[in-house]
Amino acid sequence: MVDPTPDPDSGPPAEHVTAPLFASYRDSAHEAFQAPSATVLAARAQRRGRRRVTLAAAAVVVTAVGGVAFAATAVDRGQPDFTDRSPAPSSSVTPPPSTTPSPSESSPSSSPPSRSATGPAAIDLSKVDWGNTTVVLPATRDDNDCPVGRITTRGGSWPEADGHGRGSIRGSYAEGAATLGELDGEPRTEAVVYITCLAAGGDSGDSSGQLLVVTQRGNDLVGLGYVGPLAQVYGPLRITDRRLAVTVTQKYGDTSQQRTYRWNGTRFVQVAGPTAFPSPPS
Known part of the structure; x- marks a missing residue:
């Protein structure tokens, strides 16, 4: 069975120490949570407005730059890619010279040449x-x-x-x-x-x-x-x-x-x- 008598060497009880602290916090809490004055609130609102305008302008600039870049990419992709490479040389094979004489080199025919289409018709x-x-x-x-x-x-x-x-x-x-x-x-x-x-x-x-x-x-x-x-x-x-x-x-x-x-x-x-x-x- 525990003896309820306090030990004089252990110091005062805990509730006797914390109670005054909580009472002190309670009495001064209204000071920590006191609303700022109207002047402070107006200054804060003005700073927030300038920050929003700055952020909106930055967003517009970023959007515009992105749109231009996208448009440039789209236009550039609409055209064929040009390279500086020269076409590969043709590998066509030169045919051997023909042994058949050309019309200008053909042997003369024994038959007389035909008349011009614009001349008179030949009489048989x-x-x-x-x-x-x-x-x-x-x-x-x-x-x-x-x-x-x-x-x-x-x-x-x-x-x-x-x-x-x-x-x-x-x-x-x-x-x-x-x-x-x-x-x-x-x-x-x-x-x-x-x-x-x-x-x-x-x-x-x-x-x-x-x-x-x-x-x-x-x-x-x-x-x-x-x-x-x-x-x-x-x-x-x-x-x-x-x-x-x-x-x-x-x-x-x-x-x-x-x-x-x-x-x-x-x-x-x-x-x-x-x-x-x-x-x-x-």
Whole structure:
């Protein structure tokens, strides 16, 4: 059992020490929590207002700077990135030289060059109807029976006019096709036909037949020149190397000769074969 009598050596009880302290705090507490004066409160409010304005301005500046940076980034990303790197050199392989000649180096063709698209259309001499066509006749002939200039055949002949008798043109003496070939050195084909020119007044034409070389000039058929002797019988013809070989037979005899003619730029001249038939026996 505890003795309630206090020990005189242990000092006063605890409540006797703390009670005065709590009483002192209670009596002075109103001083520690006393509200500040109106002047202090106004100064504090003014400082808080300036702080809020400063913070708001700083926030605006930060927002603006961030927006500009974002916009610059967006614009910059809208464009392609350019680098200073040069493109890699091409590694194309040079093909070996072709052994096929170019068009400018190609060998010449044996066929004549085509006419320009803007020039006159070429006349196919193999399809000309010589009995129904227009020909410009030349001036060079051994007699004056043939007209000079443009004549037109109808039904195989042209009519008498201007002091000249009627005449005719056909493909050959035997009324076959014309002989075609190149004779004047130009890139075109000529036709060798048989022509008769009658004297005015009803000549039978027995002594007027001859060969005529026809070519194309522009849109016209033009007589280049007459070939061979008058009033003889003409057999097969052959064109070789711009030369016309003619088989001609004496009309009232049995003598046949091979004569060759060439164009000299003005007329056809004989370059090979006999130049005349022998005289008939007396």
